[in-house]
Amino acid sequence: MNVLQTIIDGIALGALYALVAIGLALVFGVLRLINFAQGELISAGAYSLYVTRNLPLGASIAICFAVCIVMAFLMERIAFRPLRGASPATTLVASFAVAFALEAVWLLAFGSQGKPGDALYRLNTLAVHGSLDLRWDTIAELGAGVVLLGGTALLLARTDIGLQMRAAAHDFRTARLIGIRTNAVISLAFVLSGVMAAVVALLYTVQQPLVTNTFGLDIVIIALIGAVVGGIDRLWTATAGAFAAGFATSVLASALPAGQLQFQTAWLFLLLLIALLIRPAGLFGPLRARQVERV
Amino acid sequence: MSGAGMRHLRALQTLAAPLALLVIVAAIGAGTTASTQQDFITALISATIVYGLYVFIGNSGVISFGQISFTAVGAFSAGVLTIPTQPKRLTMPGLWSFLAQHSISTFPSLVLAAALGALFAALVAFPLMRLSGIAAGIATFSVLEITYNVLDQWTKIGPGPNALALVPTTIGVWQALLGAVFAAVVAFVYQRSRRGRLLRAAREDPAAARAVGVRITRERLIAFAISGGLAGLGGGLLVHQLGTITVDQVYLELTFLTLAMLVIGGSGSLWGATVGALAISLLDSWLAAAENTVHVFSLFTVTLPTGASDLILGVIMAAMLLFRPQGLTGGAEFSLAFLSRAGAWIRSRTRGAPPTEPEAPPLDHVRQTEPH
Secondary structure (H helix, E strand, C coil): CCHHHHHHHHHHHHHHHHHHHHHHHHHHHHCCCCCCHHHHHHHHHHHHHHHHHCCCCCHHHHHHHHHHHHHHHHHHHHHHHHCCCHHHHHHHHHHHHHHHHHHHHHHHHHCCCCEECCHHHHHHHEEEECCCCCCCCCHHHHHHHHHHHHHHHHHHCCCCHHHHHHHHHHHHHHHHHCCHHHHHHHHHHHHHHHHHHHHHHHHHHHCCCCEECCCCHHHHHHHHHHHHHCCCHHHHHHHHHHHHHHHHHHHHHHHHHHHHHHHHHHHHHHHHHHHHHHHEEEEEEEECCCCCCCC | HHHHHHHHHHHHHHHHHHHHHHHHHHHHHCCCHHHHHHHHHHHHHHHHEEEEEEEEHHHHHHCCCCCHHHHHHHHHHHHHHHHHHHHHHHHHHCCHHHHHHHHCCHHHHHHHHHCCCCCCCHHHHHHHHHCCCHHHHHHHCCCHHHHHHHHHHHCCCCCCCCCCCCCCCCCCCCHHHHHHHHHHHHHHHHHHHHHHHHHHHHHHHHHHHHHCCCCCHHHHHHHHHHHHHHHHHHHHHHHHHHEEHHHHCCCCHHHHHHHHHHHHCCCCCCCHHHHHHHHHHHHHHHHHCCCEEEEEECEEEECCCCCHHHHHHHHHHHHHHHHHHCCCCCCCCCHHHHHHHHHHHHHHHCCCCCCCCCCCCCCCCCCCCCCC
């Protein structure tokens, strides 16, 4: 067992979960909405790859992005905009309901059998081998993680709309008072989460080619709990938390003894619970827990 | 009537109406054919589990996705321990000898299911309840995942990935009714107790409650443990109804279904939990049957594709949150007071006296805190 190998694979999977968490944290930042249905965007993207499997790869990828972005946009318009101003508990349950309804749609449309959605199956080959095995999809995940995390950071730090988004996340009401176009900011947050979902769909299907109706939910649960463990009220702590959860998932898979491998999920979530016990304000949050109730 | 007498009467209605509805459903169920009766038993057991959810979610305002873990623990502990030792050795050879060599009857197994559910809930509540509301809700998911994974894989404590079979089917419609009535009474007593009132105060305004000395973490922990106990009892009833159960039956689908029941009925009141659980459970049973084909009054037949029932429930739930976020019952307890309110309203029209205030604890009760 090569330690360096384990670490590289862990970083690659962590990057993927971090991308999911960016979308979650952006939406949470502006709306205080925990969007369970983000996972369904990933499912939609993955199913679109299956549907367009006979088209040229470029077209297939373009359609995947289009589907994820349009769906993210519509989701906000139809399901979440009317709930603006409802309590976080209400919107959380609503997003859970949306996720379950969409899962039922996938089941109706595609059946319970997994469908192959690995448009980028060519990435599932070794780029480097020898003492260190490096697959192309690992490299792609690392690259996508760096580019998209960096891109989001730049967007937030250097552009006008990014500044507005940060302002809205910091204090939604005041931001609106000083004339920030909150609808544009919210739509952008959802569109960005759609972009991330498309990238995750493209890359995750390389390792898990069979798309079932819970494809996205399984990813989003781990990313979400990771984000909560990291501290979901700030973008970078949420992203780091989800990264840590992905990293831990991958490391557990190679570090657990053979007899314990079947309990990988249990160990992962137990680790996350322990992290919460030690740092209830977030693994990367402030040292002292806040006294005032916040979400 | 005097003020205190009126209050007691109201309190009695709060409990009596849900109990009456449970009895009516049980009585209708008892009069139907054996196969239809199962749907009514399922409805009563669902009500038991939903009362469990209500004790925590309704009183604290914190959403939990983890309560079905306690149902799972209840179902599997009650199931494994009531299977006769003879077949148990054959179907579950990996079982710990203590579990393999003992077999108990239904009633103690239900007590055990509730106790284990409460104990497990209290244990996990320690890390969870220190979190703020929404974060706690999400984190409860990890409990569900751990429970599912362990029950699905650990053959020392259960059947592992196989179905748990040969559990004595001892729960009929009257036994299920008893279970549901017990859960309703526990939920009622808790919500009227000092503890319950403190938690409800914290739900309405966490900052103010804390300022007057309410220890929110502790109150939530207590509610979570009681909730876990009722969910565990529901699991015990469920396994004795079905006789055969897989871990998938007490996982995400049931989590969604029971949450939908609570939200659609109205999570702010015992009456809402009752109405939601019974109505949605019966609807769900009907839809599930329709996925096979049902005859409607022998006039026409309906066949729904697989997955349609979840879609329909998801849409109803989302629509309910959009248009009536306090649920079918509006979050209010059942009350005959609407008669006297109507009288007061008429008098106020004629004499100009102020109308009495209706009381309605909403779902929308988590006070929206401003981000800093």
